[in-house]
Amino acid sequence: MTDTYGDEHKARACAWFEKLRDDLCAALETIEDDVQGPNPSSDGAPGRFERKAWQRPPSDGAEGHGGGGVMSVLRGRVFEKAGVNVSTVHGEFSDEFRARIPGAAEDPRFWASGISVVIHPRSPLVPAAHMNTRMIVTTRGWFGGGGDLTPVFPEEEETARFHKAYRDACDAHDPAYYPKFKKWCDEYFFLPHRNEPRGVGGIFYDNVDTGDWETDFAFTQDVGRAFLHAYPALARAKMDLAWTDEQRQAQRVKRGRYVEFNLLYDRGTLFGLKTGGNTDAILMSLPPDTAWP
Numbered sequence: 486m487t488d489t490y491g492d493e494h495k496a497r498a499c500a501w502f503e504k505l506r507d508d509l510c511a512a513l514e515t516i517e518d519d520v521q522g523p524n525p526s527s528d529g530a531p532g533r534f535e536r537k538a539w540q541r542p543p544s545d546g547a548e549g550h551g552g553g554g555v556m557s558v559l560r561g562r563v564f565e566k567a568g569v570n571v572s573t574v575h576g577e578f579s580d581e582f583r584a585r586i587p588g589a590a591e592d593p594r595f596w597a598s599g600i601s602v603v604i605h606p607r608s609p610l611v612p613a614a615h616m617n618t619r620m621i622v623t624t625r626g627w628f629g630g631g632g633d634l635t636p637v638f639p640e641e642e643e644t645a646r647f648h649k650a651y652r653d654a655c656d657a658h659d660p661a662y663y664p665k666f667k668k669w670c671d672e673y674f675f676l677p678h679r680n681e682p683r684g685v686g687g688i689f690y691d692n693v694d695t696g697d698w699e700t701d702f703a704f705t706q707d708v709g710r711a712f713l714h715a716y717p718a719l720a721r722a723k724m725d726l727a728w729t730d731e732q733r734q735a736q737r738v739k740r741g742r743y744v745e746f747n748l749l750y751d752r753g754t755l756f757g758l759k760t761g762g763n764t765d766a767i768l769m770s771l772p773p774d775t776a777w778p
Contacts, residue, residue, distance in 0.1 A: 490626030494698055495573075495596065498620040501702075502571045502600040505618075505709045509569050509602060510534045510557055512717045517561045522725030524608060532561015534569065539763040541574050550576035556766045563724050565607040568769035573598040574762065578623075582759045587692060588623035596622040599630070600709070601753065603770040604716070609736030610723045612636035612643065613684070613743065615770070616712040617753060618705045626698075628705045629691035631666065632712045633674050634719075635684030635743060637736045643719055644685045650715035651688045654707040658700070666690045676746055683746050737776035744771055 517531035540553035554572025561567075575596040583589035599619025606613060618630030634647045648667070655662035666688035674683040688708070693701050747754055747770050757767035 490620070490622045490698065495598065498702065499573050499598050501706055502598060502618070505600055505713065506557060506569050506571050508713055512713060513559060513564060513567055516563050516717060516720055516724065520563050520724050522727065524727045529562055532559045532564060534559045539766065541762065554763065554766060556763070556769060558769060563606060563611070563720065565605050566773050567604045568602070570601045570766050570769060572762065572766065579759065586623060588625035591624045594623070602712070605740065605772040606720065608724060608726065609637045609728050609732040610726050611720050614716050616709070618709050625694065627692045627694040628701050629693065630705060630708055631670060631687060631689035632708070633670055633684050633687035635739070637732070637739045639685050647687065647715055647719060650711040654711040655688065657707060658704045663688065674746065676742060679742065683742060734776065737774055738778055740772040740775040741777045744775055747771060
């Protein structure tokens with residue numbers, strides 16, 4: 486495996502993903518405390534994240550397989566279901582999977598760590614959101630991730646605010662990043678069987694390895710910070726607004742599209758399932774109370 490991404494790099498990446506998890510959980514719990522609106526999201530007690538650790542079992546007794554993670558799931562007044570998961574796993578790719586991963590054909594061993602965030606608000610007026618960042622090491626090493634917004638009722642100003650956060654994060658590192666990664670996101674988060682995008686986009690990137698680990702790590706941190714600063718503000722802007730039964734039904738149908746994408750096309754879902762990840766943590770992304778017309 487590559488020496489470029491050594492034990493110190495791995496430890497720092499893991500620590501960052503865990504810190505970002507803690508900061509995001511705190512921000513969402515504060516929103517749960519602060520909601521004042523007359524709609525159903527203000528019923529009951531404020532939601533709190535419940536954490537559950539899991540361990541990856543060895544594969545057929547093989548050495549070098551292991552790791553695990555922590556699921557953090559909140560079910561509350563504003564966020565019907567929000568998950569902020571971290572994991573760090575290692576092992577060997579299967580024969581049929583290693584050909585798809587850079588550097589794995591030469592040596593099937595891998596190490597991967599990351600954070601995965603999926604937020605499904607109770608209100609159909611508050612947009613759903615996704616964010617993940619990760620570091621993967623085979624005979625190569627790289628960062629990947631991104632984030633996107635999935636409103637039921639898109640609004641130009643809201644979309645622009647979300648995209649500005651990512652544009653600013655990208656521009657601080659490379660002016661070519663935002664247009665490239667925005668296009669990648671638009672193309673990736675698309676449902677070809679319905680000929681429609683999953684949401685209003687954001688950024689998506691993979692295989693980022695400029696040869697300067699510090700630079701690439703700093704960029705990945707800024708991607709996480711951009712989401713931390715942007716999404717809670719968007720949720721607060723609409724969390725106290727009332728909604729109708731018709732809007733709630735439209736949200737259920739939109740969630741159905743989300744399910745279709747994650748089960749049919751999402752590479753992260755496939756990666757997790759193919760590398761012995763925790764099934765419940767992987768499928769944490771699926772929304773509650775979903776409908777199809």
